[in-house]
Amino acid sequence: MASCSMLTPPSPDRTARFADDFAKRVLLTVDTEEEFDWDAPFRRDGYGLDHVEKLARFQTFCEEIEAHPVYLVDWPITQDKRAVEIIGEAVKRGKAEVGVQLHPWVNPPFDEEVTTFNSFAGNLPSDLEAAKLTGLRNAIEDAFGTAPIVYRAGRYGLGDSTADLLKASGISIDTSVRSLFDYSAQGGPDYTHHPLTPYWIDDERTLLELPVTSVYWGVLRQLGKSLHRAQRHVPTFFAGFSKLNLLERIALTPEGVTAEEAIRGIDIALDDGLPLLVLSFHSPSLAPGHTPYCRNEGDVEQLYDWFRQVYGYLGQRAVTSATLGDVLSSVKR
Template sequence: MLDTPAAGSRAMFREGFGQRAILTVDTEEEFDWEKPFSADGHGLDHIPRLAKFQQFCEGLGVVPLYLVDWPIAESPMAVEILREPIAAGRAEIGIQLHPWVNPPHDEEVNAHNSFAGNLPATLEEDKLLRLRDAIAKNFGASPQVYRAGRYGLGPNTGAILKRAGVAIDTSVRANFDYSPGGGADYSRHPLHPYWVDEDRQLLELPLTTVYWGMLRRQGGLLNPVLGNLPKLPGLFAKLGLLERIPLTPEGVSIDEAIRGIDMAIDDQLPLLVLSFHSPSLVPGNTPYVRSEEDLDDLYDWWRRIYGYLELRGVKPTSIREIMQSVVTG
């Protein structure tokens, strides 16, 4: 995985950047999250809904970053919907690698290999390059951002991204530990953007997950313990002691997200990285959106969250603006 950053690697932004927020979309195929991984059997029925979501974002003044995996990159309908907004700068595109559906299919499909960083370096790189090239060809834009599916960075990923000409990674889900399932441990990674390498060629934009509550400064120590006792996290949150809040509409209420935003602002994070999965745009595809009412709630979540961000002076941003504003010297 990408090592825990050294002191002094924190990325700085030009004067006037202030505090910003970027919306990332894990733009991927539909599959049953409860079943074993499979190279086939997935769906793409939600793709037409991307048009409505794009219009919704434009109405908010938000430039969404679509992190596209192989089935989406090869979908003519996805290309038809997204190519023009991307060309016009109203949307942006990046890479999301789901190795189990991404050629070449040289590995055994299983939970361990669903984390791309667990694959042999040559295979991880081959899959990433094929996806990068398919995106560039079909969407007419060279992707500059990467997110490993399942946040699955590995020991070779940073060097692979640099060779591929990818300038930004956004795979680190700070304050989460996926090592029990064979993935990476991000529990000690910071929330602020940082440089992965000494020569500042690869910038990390961690997804924003904060701790809230009276014990939030001890969250990194307490959360692993609470995770082993299923009833305690809910009790600690109810008592206002400790709550882990990722900035996503999937499983996080508006009130919770607002508390998380307040913590991120208080901690002076320059960038809030928000996210969700594109299959949630159709009820029944994810555990978070099961009905049309749930879908209405998802749109209302974004509407109210961006209203609150505006109230707190946090402006929407884009990858283009981030790359222009980050200090590299």
Template sequence: MAMRSLLDPPPASAFARFRDRIPRFLLTVDTEEEFDWDSPLSRDTHGTQHVRRLANFQEFCEAEKVVPIYLVDWPIANSAVAADILREPLENGMAEIGLQLHPWVNPPHEEEVTQANSFAGNLPPRLETAKIDTLRDIIESRFGVAPLIYRAGRYGAGAHTAQILSDAGFALDTSVRPKFDYSHAGGPDYRNHPAHPYWVDDERSLLELPLTTAYWGMLRRQGDAIYPRLWRAPALRGMLSRLGLLERVPLTPEGTSVDEAIRGIDIALDDGLPLLVFSFHSPSLRPGDTPYVRSEDDLDELYQWWRRIFAYLEQRGVKPSSIKDVMRTVER
């Protein structure tokens, strides 16, 4: 099987298409432990106190007729509360589940906890495989569903990740974050990757669903060349954004306003993307657990962000999708 590395941009011939040509969106949730984002990573310094908030979010999504995809990591997979909340929606098809690998908290614990090793794709293939297999097995045991989709924590895919996922029976990966570069921290460089879904292998057995990011502004066509040169110049990036020249817009409520996200949606649709992938971190459902939600007012704004985005997507004719829907309608 000719399996390409997730670190390499695909050829245009690998782009996926959907039979009905209706644009879609996915809501993915990095369902993970709470930890201090400003402190060094630790195997032990984390919590799962926000997990009860998943019940409210799930009710919200059901009311909006959106099927969230919970990408669950090791501490959440071991949470009895998470299993109690999600088991019924999973059984009823109102939610779906996948893996998110935070290697520093996921056994087997053979590596040092370092910045470089927080990107699972940097680990020896044997250890990356063992961590993925261990997490997959406990999720299937605790939640009663065999997960088919994977995201590397910190978007840390590696040269061997695609083959590991294929061998483990996964059908979908969503680790690639186009227009972002993590190489300064020892992670992947996705600046040249497309936001378009694509097949990772010639046999079309593993489908990549990149997180959606778009450039907006008068210079957006030159964004891939300009923006990466500005990563050490946040003031200049801010000036270009204020002048309407260039802005990077990831589709997430964390750090992206509703108006910015709408601009990103419009650009993505104008560029012909058949699938938009949204994301956020589950600890943002409890004030104080991420930098993005510090108060109950912030949490209200997060829910309002989703309400307005869902309404705009409906207005633009973009339908809510799911793993099941993607696998049923993608052309092979």
């Protein structure tokens, strides 16, 4: 049994505090992964990596807008020479960082049945979760020449044992918590009541959580968590509030969220005093036809335009890009 749980909201005394000169930073995380059919059952094979060559354009673009991407790579990415070359070169130049993203269904050892429930790594037996995590962590260090210090569970699938496994693997930052989202209907975690602000997972303050940023917008935003719980029983309940501009959940991602919506979310997060914004998206969206969000070249260009607008606005709000080193050196223990 883990000594600390990542599945329950932390107590207020776990809130992370940062040095005064750190506030108003942004961290760009990229779920860097294989291509697969999002509407089909999970499978160990049959995936693609054709979009990997598009990472070069994205990295160049990030440097132009002064973004500092953190590529959270999974097993198939570590086995792809092109991905290792493109990401590794940026990492060596200090223009990007690399971390761990565990997709258990494509990550050896393959000792579990491939199911939706088992797609959340935290649902696996702890020894199997540990074996997959350790193998991936070592593969990343071998491929990129640097030991990863940040983790994201694929599908945000933390478990009771994950915290201890991360600490044993030398991981000091987790960014698996997607605040305000609930995956329990599929057998995954419920993050409805997890905070948006960074917090310590353990009493020793050696494992830091950086939740993926999502906020509520609208006149009913203070009731957002309660209303989302009601949606479990009335699926169309929340949609009605969104259409009436009474309540909207805004995730800071270019996938399914417009730049205008994201900017509203940024304003809310900053005005509420959130010290660090964590953006995210999936690398297959960099090429058409691999995700529901980028079905054609026009959609891909819109994704790039989203980043232009969002980072332009972040600059207006005096928000600067953070590195993982910035975070760890500025957090108070």
